[in-house]
Amino acid sequence: MQTELAMLAQDLFAVRGYEQTTIDDLVSAAGISRRTFFRYFTSKEDVMLGKYDAWSQMLAQALGARPVDEPVWESLRRAFDVVVEHFEDETLAERALAIEKIIHDNPALSAGELARISRVQGDLAEIVRMRLGRLAVTDPRPTVIAGAALTCVIAAKDVWITTDRGRSFGRLLDEAMGAIKPV
The missing domain is CATH 1.10.10.60 (Homeodomain-like)
Structure with missing residues (x-):
């Protein structure tokens, strides 16, 4: 429901x-x-931004299902395929575009979006922390890696929204993530 x-x-x-x-x-x-x-x-804001809660769960499941010997950055990119599928689904693309424009144009929704993305980052950082050998919670690297990966998603989304979408969202995400090569 x-x-x-x-x-x-x-x-x-x-x-x-x-x-x-x-x-x-x-x-x-x-x-x-x-x-x-x-x-x-x-x-209403909760209805509009609730997708981030669902995406957090889907991303966590997708990242957790990746091979443990796969580089974390590649695992994150593959986990983001759930976001790519959403934006590239022909039946959802127009709604997604309209919703993203509404969020972008509304300061309160934009702020709420950032808060929800921050929670997604925290969830992903915990999985990254485990994948990197159960690093201490005082080690900033998992949070940085998760944050950088999510920034790539945001950058790809922003380009996708503000252009004619001549390049697929997946390609834009590949380009954004390819610009960063974590150690």
Whole structure:
């Protein structure tokens, strides 16, 4: 129910605009009560940015499933294929573009996006820490590696959103991650 409600909300935000769409509009379109809505989400912002929570789980699973002898940077890139698939899925691409533009143009959503990305970074850093030999929590390298990798995703996404998308999101991500070669 939560995923379906989030997708419905994103469709409404894309058509009507984020500011113009109320929670009452969302519950009416979904055929649910406000109480049911608030069982799944705390606010409109939560609906809009909840994808980062889902992506964090998917990225953690994808990274955890990579071969342990694979270089961490390559494992991160392959784990990001779940993001690539989202942006390159023809049925989701237009919605994704509309949603990303709404977030980009709304200062509160942009700030919320950064906070959620920071949590994703923390989750990925813990997996990187384990993959690098259970480094001490005082070692900054896992956080730096996870942060650099996520910065590559953000850079690829920003180029993808602001251009004619002549290059695929996956190629842009490959180019961004190829620009950094961690030791």
